[in-house]
Amino acid sequence: MLTIHGVTRSRASRLIWLCHEAGLDFRQVPVIQAYRLGDAEAPDAPLNTRSPEFLALSPAGAIPVLQDGDLTLSESFACTQYLARKYGKDLGPRNEAEEALMLQWSFYAATMIEPDALTILFLHKPGPNQSGEDQALIANAAERLVRPLKVLEDHLCAHQFIVSDRFTVADLNTAEVLRYAQGFGPLWEAFPAVKGWLTACQDRPAFRKMWQERLQEPE
Numbered sequence: 001m002l003t004i005h006g007v008t009r010s011r012a013s014r015l016i017w018l019c020h021e022a023g024l025d026f027r028q029v030p031v032i033q034a035y036r037l038g039d040a041e042a043p044d045a046p047l048n049t050r051s052p053e054f055l056a057l058s059p060a061g062a063i064p065v066l067q068d069g070d071l072t073l074s075e076s077f078a079c080t081q082y083l084a085r086k087y088g089k090d091l092g093p094r095n096e097a098e099e100a101l102m103l104q105w106s107f108y109a110a111t112m113i114e115p116d117a118l119t120i121l122f123l124h125k126p127g128p129n130q131s132g133e134d135q136a137l138i139a140n141a142a143e144r145l146v147r148p149l150k151v152l153e154d155h156l157c158a159h160q161f162i163v164s165d166r167f168t169v170a171d172l173n174t175a176e177v178l179r180y181a182q183g184f185g186p187l188w189e190a191f192p193a194v195k196g197w198l199t200a201c202q203d204r205p206a207f208r209k210m211w212q213e214r215l216q217e218p219e
């Protein structure tokens with residue numbers, strides 16, 4: 001059976017959403033991020049990304065980690081690509097060209113969108129508690145996101161999905177990265193096609209199932 005190491009409130013959500021899309025059974029080991037704990041090294045600390053047994057599995061000390069038989073894999077997008085290709089049928093590539101395009105868009109999301117989207121996720125607090133310094137960092141991140149979002153907007157004005165004519169791992173990976181910036185309303189006004197596509201991705205039963213499970217976990 002597949003094993004996913006990582007709580008659902010982490011990038012493990014990507015693997016879990018993919019497994020739900022593909023109807024795959026898996027075992028989840030709820031490794032939590034060390035930075036979310038007061039003292040990750042305390043004797044009674046839960047299994048976390050600094051626990052020796054987790055570091056033995058994954059020296060990078062980051063979740064998610066996927067195990068499938070003898071394969072131990074880190075990097076969430078490597079994991080989703082692997083699962084889609086091996087078990088996901090139409091979620092994965094049908095040929096080399098589709099595979100290359102799925103990787104292209106996933107790398108684009110990971111390198112050109114994720115860092116600034118994460119800045120927004122971590123700093124954006126709607127209301128009067130937003131410090132001026134954070135506002136400036138958020139504005140800079142949002143400004144840097146305009147170019148990749150325009151690329152996506154143009155693509156999604158001409159195509160229903162990111163690659164080919166169906167929902168694939170490329171949509172899932174990109175949607176998971178964009179989710180981080182979703183709470184910052186002003187960014188989205190200029191990108192209605194991306195917004196509509198993201199809503200459609202998140203309306204999928206497999207996303208909703210993952211999201212419900214995520215909400216069950218403590219914040």
Ligand SMILES: N[C@@H](CCC(=O)N[C@@H](CS)C(=O)NCC(=O)O)C(=O)O
Nearest residue numbers: 010011033034035049062063075076
């Ligand atoms: N590029 C990696 C990033 C993995 C990563 O940073 N994971 C976070 C949780 S979402 C983590 O494990 N942080 C734990 C820590 O920094 O101790 C991936 O996509 O899997």
